[in-house]
Amino acid sequence: MDTPPTLPSGPTDHPTLEQIAEREKKFLLQTYNRYPVALARGKGVFLWDIEGKRYLDFVSGLGVNALGHAHPRIVKTIRDQAAKLLHVSNLYYHQYQGPLAEKLCTLSGLNRAFFSNSGTEAIEGSIKLARLAGHRAGGEAKCRLVALEGSYHGRTFGALSLTGQDKHRKGFEPMLEGVTFVKQNDIESLRSAVNDDTCAIVLEPIFGEGGIYECTPEFLQECRSLADRHRAALIFDEIQCGLGRIGTLFAFQSFGVTPDIVAVAKPIAAGLPLGAFIAKEEFASAISAGQHGTTFGGGPLACRVALEFLAIVEEEKLLENINRVGAYLHHELEGLLGKYAAATGVRGRGFMQAIQLEIPARPIVDAGLAQGVLFNSTQDTVVRFLPPFLLEEKHVDKGIRVLKKLLGKNVKAAA
Ligand SMILES: *Cc1c(COP(=O)(O)O)cnc(C)c1O
Numbered sequence: 001m002d003t004p005p006t007l008p009s010g011p012t013d014h015p016t017l018e019q020i021a022e023r024e025k026k027f028l029l030q031t032y033n034r035y036p037v038a039l040a041r042g043k044g045v046f047l048w049d050i051e052g053k054r055y056l057d058f059v060s061g062l063g064v065n066a067l068g069h070a071h072p073r074i075v076k077t078i079r080d081q082a083a084k085l086l087h088v089s090n091l092y093y094h095q096y097q098g099p100l101a102e103k104l105c106t107l108s109g110l111n112r113a114f115f116s117n118s119g120t121e122a123i124e125g126s127i128k129l130a131r132l133a134g135h136r137a138g139g140e141a142k143c144r145l146v147a148l149e150g151s152y153h154g155r156t157f158g159a160l161s162l163t164g165q166d167k168h169r170k171g172f173e174p175m176l177e178g179v180t181f182v183k184q185n186d187i188e189s190l191r192s193a194v195n196d197d198t199c200a201i202v203l204e205p206i207f208g209e210g211g212i213y214e215c216t217p218e219f220l221q222e223c224r225s226l227a228d229r230h231r232a233a234l235i236f237d238e239i240q241c242g243l244g245r246i247g248t249l250f251a252f253q254s255f256g257v258t259p260d261i262v263a264v265a266k267p268i269a270a271g272l273p274l275g276a277f278i279a280k281e282e283f284a285s286a287i288s289a290g291q292h293g294t295t296f297g298g299g300p301l302a303c304r305v306a307l308e309f310l311a312i313v314e315e316e317k318l319l320e321n322i323n324r325v326g327a328y329l330h331h332e333l334e335g336l337l338g339k340y341a342a343a344t345g346v347r348g349r350g351f352m353q354a355i356q357l358e359i360p361a362r363p364i365v366d367a368g369l370a371q372g373v374l375f376n377s378t379q380d381t382v383v384r385f386l387p388p389f390l391l392e393e394k395h396v397d398k399g400i401r402v403l404k405k406l407l408g409k410n411v412k413a414a415a
Helices: 017-027 072-082 097-108 119-138 157-162 187-193 217-229 300-315 318-337 362-370 393-410
Strands: 039-043 046-049 054-057 112-116 144-148 179-182 198-203 233-237 261-264 275-279 343-349 352-357 376-378 382-385
Touching: 054 393, 072 300, 097 112, 097 275, 097 300, 112 119, 119 157, 119 198, 119 233, 119 261, 119 275, 144 157, 179 187, 187 217, 198 217, 217 233, 300 318, 318 343, 318 352, 318 393, 362 376, 362 393
Parallel strands: 144 179, 144 198, 198 233, 233 261
Antiparallel strands: 039 046, 046 054, 112 275, 261 275, 343 352, 352 382, 376 382
16 A cells, blocks of 8 residues: 655644645544645634634634634633643532533523533533433423424434434434424424423524524524423523624523523633533432533633633623624625625624525635635535624624625626
8 A cells, every 4th residue: 555655754843734634634534524724823813824824713613712812811721720730520629610600500590500521512411401300390201302403413312313404314323212303483383393292492592503594582482482381491502602602691692582401612611622501490400410420521621711711701891892893794794795696695693694605605615715714614505604702893894805806706797
């Protein structure tokens, strides 16, 4: 077998993009279709690749780097904590998990938190809790789950079983039993899907990976009253839309409907892996010692950084920034609709928005790289914007200028 002769011997050898890609192609499970860029460092809303080329970041590592890159307070907190204590396991106390749980409970109005390592795990924990509460309230039969077509909740079997997209599920069947899917905002099919055997309704208030589609307040209210009537848990997956991204700390605060359990993750520890779900006492009380757990989840480093993240969002008034600059982004994106035939709609709010195209989005995103802007595509024809909470109007202007250039070949014929 031929081996590539040019592979460097180690990570300190300053490999080229081609060498990095070649090595990954040989040794990694081929699950990712990466954009052709290798990133080396970041500062604020900008990133630099290994050759020193600068990029404006409209992706935030899929909604994770909400404070941009190398935020001085986050860097300081990580340095300080790394020198003290990284991990203790959940066998012992440390001083940061309780305060973070208290903060999340106070901010959400819910009662108890559990910390995981990822969004998917927060969903897994949420549905395990809903099953326990369901069995307690209605016996063995009260185990069924209702989820939405087109949704995305993660890749493990529980979360995947709630993900309403065949492309993610295909080949992995059988899924978890007892899941019924309903169309987003279809109140009639929701009513026929929820009954006394339902233990939870699980939904994203705004679809993320699914293409930025919002649940209507009426639909969410109906979910709330059906969950109440049948003593089921209403679970909101706010892993992408939560913790500020749409302009309120919890997305449900924008919709006026409070869930029984909310799952969060992506931005919570400013780039470190951490997830959480927060539950009302009525559901939280269904679980007892030994019934759920994790080795890494809720460690001192991630929890302390998450406390710092929440403090920065508050002290730097980032929600105000998201609301103001998000409205500007929306307005500027709408301005493209009349001008470019390929652009047919704008969806979302705050720093979770999308422009719908009639052409494949991936080539637009690839071309954006050459122009020094990171965009993201989802669902083939959607360009999704999940910028850091620090984004300013001038950055929006730059992104829009580049988008215009990229869509330019598709200018609408003058009327
Ligand atoms: C990203 C995401 C998940 C999965 O989170 P991971 O951290 O990738 O496990 C679940 N739900 C939503 C809405 C997400 O955006």
